[in-house]
Amino acid sequence: MKMTPAIVIIGSIMAFWASMSVMVIMPAITLKVEPSEIWRPMTAEEQEGYRLYVRNGCSYCHSQFIRVMDWDLGAERIAQAGDYVDRGPDLMGSKRTGPDLSQEGGEHPDDWHLAHFTNPRNTSPISVMPSFAFLGADSIRKLTAFVQFEGMLMADQRVERQRHWKEAALQTYGKDLDSHVQWLHAMVPEVWRPMPNPYPALEADLARGRKIYQQFCIGCHGPVGDGRGQAAGFLNPMPLNFTVLRRHLVDNRYIGGLLYYQIMNGITGTAMPYFKKSLESEKIWDVANYLAVSFIGYSDANIEPTGIDASYEPRWQNRFQAPDGQGLSDERDSVGR
Amino acid sequence: MLTPAQKTNSAALAFLAAGSIWLLVGTLYGLVSAIQLVAPEFFNNIAWLMFGRSRPVHVNTVIYGFVINMLIGCGLYYMPALLKCRLWSETMAWWSFVLWNLAVISGPVSFAYGYSQGREYAEYIWSADLAITGAVVLLAINSVMTILNRKENFLYVAVWYFVATFLWTGFSYPLGNVIWHPSTGAMTGLLDSIILWFYAHNLPGLVLTPLATGAAYYVIPRVARTPLYSHTLSVIGFWTLVAFYTHIGGHHIIQAPIPSWMRNIAVVHSMVMAVPVFTVLANLWLTMRGAGGRVLADPAGRFVVAGSIWYLITSIQGSAQSMPELQRVTHLNNWTIGHSHIAVLGFVGFIALGCMWHVLPLIVRRRIYAPRLINMQFGLLTTGLTGFFVVLTAAGLIEGHGWYNGETVYRTLAEMPTYMGLRAAFGMSIIAAAVVGLYNFCMTVWRGEPFTPEYVVEPEEDL
Numbered sequence: 001m002k003m004t005p006a007i008v009i010i011g012s013i014m015a016f017w018a019s020m021s022v023m024v025i026m027p028a029i030t031l032k033v034e035p036s037e038i039w040r041p042m043t044a045e046e047q048e049g050y051r052l053y054v055r056n057g058c059s060y061c062h063s064q065f066i067r068v069m070d071w072d073l074g075a076e077r078i079a080q081a082g083d084y085v086d087r088g089p090d091l092m093g094s095k096r097t098g099p100d101l102s103q104e105g106g107e108h109p110d111d112w113h114l115a116h117f118t119n120p121r122n123t124s125p126i127s128v129m130p131s132f133a134f135l136g137a138d139s140i141r142k143l144t145a146f147v148q149f150e151g152m153l154m155a156d157q158r159v160e161r162q163r164h165w166k167e168a169a170l171q172t173y174g175k176d177l178d179s180h181v182q183w184l185h186a187m188v189p190e191v192w193r194p195m196p197n198p199y200p201a202l203e204a205d206l207a208r209g210r211k212i213y214q215q216f217c218i219g220c221h222g223p224v225g226d227g228r229g230q231a232a233g234f235l236n237p238m239p240l241n242f243t244v245l246r247r248h249l250v251d252n253r254y255i256g257g258l259l260y261y262q263i264m265n266g267i268t269g270t271a272m273p274y275f276k277k278s279l280e281s282e283k284i285w286d287v288a289n290y291l292a293v294s295f296i297g298y299s300d301a302n303i304e305p306t307g308i309d310a311s312y313e314p315r316w317q318n319r320f321q322a323p324d325g326q327g328l329s330d331e332r333d334s335v336g337r
Numbered sequence: 338m339l340t341p342a343q344k345t346n347s348a349a350l351a352f353l354a355a356g357s358i359w360l361l362v363g364t365l366y367g368l369v370s371a372i373q374l375v376a377p378e379f380f381n382n383i384a385w386l387m388f389g390r391s392r393p394v395h396v397n398t399v400i401y402g403f404v405i406n407m408l409i410g411c412g413l414y415y416m417p418a419l420l421k422c423r424l425w426s427e428t429m430a431w432w433s434f435v436l437w438n439l440a441v442i443s444g445p446v447s448f449a450y451g452y453s454q455g456r457e458y459a460e461y462i463w464s465a466d467l468a469i470t471g472a473v474v475l476l477a478i479n480s481v482m483t484i485l486n487r488k489e490n491f492l493y494v495a496v497w498y499f500v501a502t503f504l505w506t507g508f509s510y511p512l513g514n515v516i517w518h519p520s521t522g523a524m525t526g527l528l529d530s531i532i533l534w535f536y537a538h539n540l541p542g543l544v545l546t547p548l549a550t551g552a553a554y555y556v557i558p559r560v561a562r563t564p565l566y567s568h569t570l571s572v573i574g575f576w577t578l579v580a581f582y583t584h585i586g587g588h589h590i591i592q593a594p595i596p597s598w599m600r601n602i603a604v605v606h607s608m609v610m611a612v613p614v615f616t617v618l619a620n621l622w623l624t625m626r627g628a629g630g631r632v633l634a635d636p637a638g639r640f641v642v643a644g645s646i647w648y649l650i651t652s653i654q655g656s657a658q659s660m661p662e663l664q665r666v667t668h669l670n671n672w673t674i675g676h677s678h679i680a681v682l683g684f685v686g687f688i689a690l691g692c693m694w695h696v697l698p699l700i701v702r703r704r705i706y707a708p709r710l711i712n713m714q715f716g717l718l719t720t721g722l723t724g725f726f727v728v729l730t731a732a733g734l735i736e737g738h739g740w741y742n743g744e745t746v747y748r749t750l751a752e753m754p755t756y757m758g759l760r761a762a763f764g765m766s767i768i769a770a771a772v773v774g775l776y777n778f779c780m781t782v783w784r785g786e787p788f789t790p791e792y793v794v795e796p797e798e799d800l
């Protein structure tokens with residue numbers, strides 16, 4: 001084939017246009033997408049938040065669509081074409097340094113986002129997300145409005161749920177801490193309450209629990225478990241001071257099941273997130289044991305009722321002494337070591 | 338005295354110089370981004386260096402600033418050389434230079450203050466989009482007119498690629514940047530993603546690849562001192578490139594809810610991309626047969642050959658990761674970042690540097706100040722990039738398999754610091770290469786030993 005100027009110049013333009021008409025013009029004409037059942041338009045404030053999202057490069061770390069094989073945040077709904085109607089640009093994203101955000105709305109209450117945007121290490125100690133304090137309070141409010149919109153009508157239900165439980169929590173929290181903790185525990189289903197941690201508190205378990213605590217919890221509950229982590233100032237209610245739980249053992253014996261349930265499920269309405277997606281069974285029992293031993297000073301690990309012992313656990317004798325109803329105990333060093 | 342715009346090849350030299358400078362600036366921004374992925378509070382609350390702003394500066398500066406500038410500079414030299422004439426309008430080439438680089442400067446300036454259109458590879462603000470479109474149109478006119486006023490009847494393959502790049506990009510860039518919506522630079526809904534990735538794949542496919550292929554087609558026969566192996570392979574490679582590459586943008590979003598026919602087209606064409614890739618590589622390598630030692634002994638030739646090997650790796654990886662089965666694991670994580678770096682730096686960057694070192698002495702009529710520094714740059718780049726590829730691919734597999742098995746992003750985040758630390762370290766090697774290159778470039782222009790280039794026959798084909 002002789003490549004004359006005419007062939008090169010006109011030919012390459014024609015080849016390009018041929019492809020473009022298939023890959024751009026055809027979809028532009030045929031793609032008629034109806035809004036999906038969860039779709040709603042953005043409010044003006046959410047729109048402004050979205051502009052900030054676009055302009056500050058959130059999309060280099062966060063995607064906006066959930067795939068069939070996803071398990072993480074938002075995996076309750078696979079993305080559909082109708083979810084993106086009217087969104088421009090639609091920024092699907094090509095990298096997940098952080099989780100997908102397309103169903104972020106209502107995952108957390110607003111105070112969590114304030115702490116998180118101000119400095120993500122507040123709530124998420126190993127995060128590599130940049131701090132956005134430099135944007136100022138007004139922009140952080142708009143960004144929060146946008147992320148609470150993510151998931152649209154599905155998110156609205158979750159946001160409403162957060163609001164409902166925040167109100168409920170603040171009612172008792174406003175009175176005094178003990179009645180608040182009583183209320184918190186009353187909300188935990190009965191079957192979880194008179195339940196000990198079924199696994200021993202061996203050194204190895206506690207070391208694993210400690211690692212998890214440092215990766216996930218320390219920003220809120222603080223290095224000594226007193227609830228004064230670096231996020232505390234942003235949050236209402238404040239993170240729980242675990243020592244208080246000495247006064248709130250169930251039947252003056254049990255705390256393991258309660259801790260497990262609260263860590264797994266989170267406390268909707270407060271900043272306490274659920275950890276069910278990130279931590280599975282053994283890890284939750286381990287961190288619960290770590291909390292109990294290190295900050296409550298008492299663990300119900302492996303006490304009655306027990307079933308058939310798990311095959312792999314070594315023999316272990318729980319020597320902890322339960323504090324009295326006031327949270328006091330005779331032996332200060334009750335660790336039994 | 339001649340004004341710069343009257344001096345032959347002065348615009349080409351300007352493009353080459355800008356490319357060398359942007360290489361350093363762009364990689365420094367890469368380092369700033371890389372540091373934040375291991376030490377997020379290193380630049381805490383320094384707005385203009387924040388990851389979400391420094392990353393697009395990095396990406397756009399290395400792509401538009403470094404590789405494209407450098408390859409245009411090369412082309413503005415080799416196109417007239419091959420056609421045995423002068424560039425149609427040196428002044429017009431200077432205008433393209435100014436417009437193009439104003440757009441590149443707008444990156445660090447506007448993104449730093451949060452003025453960005455936010456769509457990957459289409460971030461530049463509207464006025465910069467206009468500048469780039471203008472530059473491309475001017476380059477298209479200039480190339481076409483040079484061809485029409487040529488003294489040599491025969492059009493060598495490098496010229497096809499060079500002129501076609503601008504003919505394609507003149508449409509592709511304004512379309513992909515939705516230039517008729519100045520405020521957002523975007524369509525709405527899924528159509529926006531479809532158009533974005535159509536364009537964002539035309540950027541590597543119809544800008545970087547043809548420019549780099551053209552440059553390789555120029556350098557290799559000259560260094561090997563043999564005619565090109567096959568005209569037929571050149572023709573097949575050229576036409577299949579534009580036919581297939583333009584269909585594969587959808588492989589970036591096959592997991593998103595796009596129509597399934599688009600998905601199928603994207604996957605199938607990604608596989609048949611083997612045709613343009615292998616015809617070009619076969620053609621280049623067969624041209625070198627018997628002259629391999631000569632090519633590899635030449636510092637510039639070595640760069641180009643290495644670039645062609647990176648092209649092979651990139652393309653095999655690219656076709657593989659277009660398969661939905663594999664992409665379940667590789668999508669959305671550092672695996673893709675590894676691919677981007679071997680593609681844009683390994684394939685395109687290596688060839689750009691090789692061609693630049695080859696034509697620079699011909700343009701300034703001075704010998705390279707220190708050929709050993711070219712070899713040193715080669716070593717530093719190869720070390721850094723190989724490290725990048727290994728580290729990022731490993732990190733990507735950890736993330737991808739973790740997610741596929743039900744781990745959350747937060748859990749795999751805990752695995753990343755080692756890899757992100759190593760990547761920042763290997764990045765230093767790439768930055769050192771940029772410094773060495775810039776130094777060698779300046780010294781060649783100012784201090785290189787003057788000489789009259791011996792006449793090396795311009796490449797031709799066996800018909």
Ligand code: HEM
Nearest residue numbers: 364367368370371396399673674677681682761764765767
């Ligand atoms: C000339 C050399 C280089 C070229 C052509 C280049 C090209 C690119 C490209 C195309 C991307 C976008 C990747 C994607 O979205 O898939 C990227 C991202 C990136 N590059 Fe480079 N790069 C170069 C050098 C460097 C260096 C020296 C460093 C670090 C020291 C670096 C660090 C990064 C980082 C941190 C990202 C962001 C990755 C992420 O989002 O996780 N790059 N680069």
Ligand code: HEM
Nearest residue numbers: 094541545588589607610652655656658659668673677680
């Ligand atoms: C046969 C050739 C190629 C094929 C089939 C191919 C395929 C792909 C695929 C499937 C992706 C998306 C990966 C993902 O997000 O999971 C990708 C990304 C990418 N490719 Fe290639 N590739 C090829 C060659 C090239 C070349 C030659 C270049 C550069 C000149 C290049 C540059 C890029 C870049 C920069 C990205 C990252 C886009 C992003 O930000 O997500 N590719 N490629």
